[in-house]
Amino acid sequence: MAEVKLQLAERGRGAFYLYEEGEKAGEMVVGISGTTLTVYHTEVDPRFEGRGLAKLMLEEMVAYARTNKLTVMPLCPYVHAQFKRHPELYNDIWKQ
Structure with missing residues (x-):
């Protein structure tokens, strides 16, 4: 079963890492500054x-983000x- 873990370094840079079958299967690179979470890149092996x-x-x-x-x-x-395809799901957190 897939597992997602957030790892943040100093200054709010980091990623959500995805593990499947015991190995890294993907990542979502993010940065947090103040009350904004910026998503830079998402990749799946x-x-x-x-x-x-x-x-x-x-x-x-x-x-x-919501928590x-x-x-x-x-x-x-x-x-x-x-976010564009499903604004009803994300409007509460979408910084446009």
Whole structure:
């Protein structure tokens, strides 16, 4: 079963790392400054594509943002497309 872990370094830079079958399967690179969480890049290893794992990382990031009262700036094309496609799901956290 897939597992997502957030690792942040000093100055709020880090990533949500996705692990599947005991190995790193993807990452969502983020930065947090003040009350804004910026998503820069989302990537899933080609061996794990087609399993909905990018969506799983998106859901974890959104849950983290809501829990921590952050707005999200989706610079990542994947996240931006999801926010645009489903604004009803993300309007409360979307920094436009």
